[in-house]
Amino acid sequence: MTRRAAAALCLLSLLALAACTGPQSALDPAGRDSATLSRLFWFMLAGAAVLWAAMNGLMFYAWRVDPRPMSVRGARTLIFAGGVVLPTVVLSGLLGYGLSIMPDQRAPGDGLRVEVTGEQWWFRVDYWPDGAAEPIRSANELVLPVGSRSEITLKADQVIHSFWLPSLGGKTDMIPGRVNRMSLEPTDVGEFRGQCAEFCGESHAWMAFTAKTLSPDDFAAWLTAEAAPAAPPRTDLARSGRDAFMAQGCGGCHAIRGTPARGQVGPDLTHLGSRLNLAAGALEVTRPDLIAWITDPSAIKPAARMPAYDHLDTGTIAAMAAYLEGLR
Amino acid sequence: MAGRDKPDLPAHRSLFRTILAPTVWAVHFLFVYGFSAVWCAKDWGAAGTLSWSITAATLLALALIVGLAVAMWRQWDYMDDNDYIHDLSTDEHRREFLGHAGFMLACLSFVAVVFSTMPAWFAGTCL
Numbered sequence: 456m457t458r459r460a461a462a463a464l465c466l467l468s469l470l471a472l473a474a475c476t477g478p479q480s481a482l483d484p485a486g487r488d489s490a491t492l493s494r495l496f497w498f499m500l501a502g503a504a505v506l507w508a509a510m511n512g513l514m515f516y517a518w519r520v521d522p523r524p525m526s527v528r529g530a531r532t533l534i535f536a537g538g539v540v541l542p543t544v545v546l547s548g549l550l551g552y553g554l555s556i557m558p559d560q561r562a563p564g565d566g567l568r569v570e571v572t573g574e575q576w577w578f579r580v581d582y583w584p585d586g587a588a589e590p591i592r593s594a595n596e597l598v599l600p601v602g603s604r605s606e607i608t609l610k611a612d613q614v615i616h617s618f619w620l621p622s623l624g625g626k627t628d629m630i631p632g633r634v635n636r637m638s639l640e641p642t643d644v645g646e647f648r649g650q651c652a653e654f655c656g657e658s659h660a661w662m663a664f665t666a667k668t669l670s671p672d673d674f675a676a677w678l679t680a681e682a683a684p685a686a687p688p689r690t691d692l693a694r695s696g697r698d699a700f701m702a703q704g705c706g707g708c709h710a711i712r713g714t715p716a717r718g719q720v721g722p723d724l725t726h727l728g729s730r731l732n733l734a735a736g737a738l739e740v741t742r743p744d745l746i747a748w749i750t751d752p753s754a755i756k757p758a759a760r761m762p763a764y765d766h767l768d769t770g771t772i773a774a775m776a777a778y779l780e781g782l783r
Numbered sequence: 784m785a786g787r788d789k790p791d792l793p794a795h796r797s798l799f800r801t802i803l804a805p806t807v808w809a810v811h812f813l814f815v816y817g818f819s820a821v822w823c824a825k826d827w828g829a830a831g832t833l834s835w836s837i838t839a840a841t842l843l844a845l846a847l848i849v850g851l852a853v854a855m856w857r858q859w860d861y862m863d864d865n866d867y868i869h870d871l872s873t874d875e876h877r878r879e880f881l882g883h884a885g886f887m888l889a890c891l892s893f894v895a896v897v898f899s900t901m902p903a904w905f906a907g908t909c910l
């Protein structure tokens with residue numbers, strides 16, 4: 456490789472650093488757990504860099520600086536020290552450091568309790584405020600208060616999924632028939648992206664969610680709003696959309712609190728209009744996206760467990776989209 | 784007495800003796816994982832007690848491994864002739880090769896058993 460090509464490659468690799476920030480990066484932490492994890496990463500990386508430099512330094516020394524053969528005794532000592540003693544000491548240190556952060560990562564949450572269930576291919580999200588007899592149900596979006604440790608219960612419906620919100624913490628599998636747990640303590644207010652991290656079928660790559668962190672006061676206000684029933688439609692278009700929604704049987708799979716729609720097969724749509732994503736991160740909550748989704752879900756998410764409604768006329772679908780968009 | 788005149792017992796020819804230390808490691812590893820899983824699933828008691836039980840199992844395993852390491856070191860008989868190349872098809876070379884390999888496997892097993900115990904010291908809870 457010429458020098459110029461090497462320099463160009465170096466510059467190009469700098470581009471990769473751009474991926475270190477953003478809404479889904481463990482290296483751009485916004486929570487106590489992810490901050491610990493990113494510290495662990497930098498510590499390990501620094502250690503690896505030192506070892507790499509030392510090995511190459513030795514190689515350089517043996518090749519270029521002093522290529523004469525060593526004494527057998529010296530070589531044996533070097534192999535023993537560098538091949539047995541050094542790795543044992545270094546690995547013990549790294550393992551000890553890595554393990555020492557475990558208790559914090561698994562600390563019990565003493566704040567909000569949330570239950571997240573992995574479905575094909577979306578997340579059911581149930582908030583259990585103190586003393587609640589019934590959860591406040593939502594989907595595909597996790598809202599957490601900053602400054603306290605929320606306890607997150609993880610379940611799965613049919614197949615294994617994995618809950619991963621890199622900006623806030625590590626990942627934990629969701630396993631059918633088993634209750635896993637994790638806890639997260641956000642430190643910064645912001646919007647983040649999580650992703651299912653265990654292959655779970657055709658639309659696994661389209662199984663994401665958004666997370667929002669709010670100050671405790673904002674969170675309390677948000678939770679009150681979330682617990683309320685859905686807003687009634689305000690325009691004629693939205694009203695006819697609601698009627699079409701009920702007439703088409705969408706309510707057999709979807710619940711909209713405050714309406715006859717009570718289905719629990721698909722995501723709860725009560726406050727869909729205030730959410731940051733549609734269909735588990737595949738789309739946005741805009742009218743064109745809603746129309747595209749209702750018309751043919753599998754065209755957007757392969758094998759999606761919702762039937763296509765492309766037999767309806769576009770006006771009906773547009774009306775339903777207007778209704779759903781207004782569910783704030 | 785030179786190495787070649789030393790007695791060559793059946794135990795010195797045993798491949799199984801050579802891999803006994805890694806076997807102790809394997810059994811200890813299985814015990815640590817299985818016992819912790821059952822302990823936590825059945826809610827048998829405080830995680831501290833679990834951690835002490837694992838440490839006790841570790842001490843037992845380490846004692847066995849040290850015993851094996853000493854036996855293998857004797858079989859290698861390094862101090863006798865400083866011999867660490869065993870490439871001839873003679874009784875002495877086979878004996879010392881198996882001893883040498885067994886000794887190193889015992890050292891590796893020692894470190895490995897300590898490593899698989901460390902999580903029990905740090906984790907501190909069943910969660």
Ligand SMILES: [Cu+2]
Nearest residue numbers: 616651655662
């Ligand atoms: Cu999944």
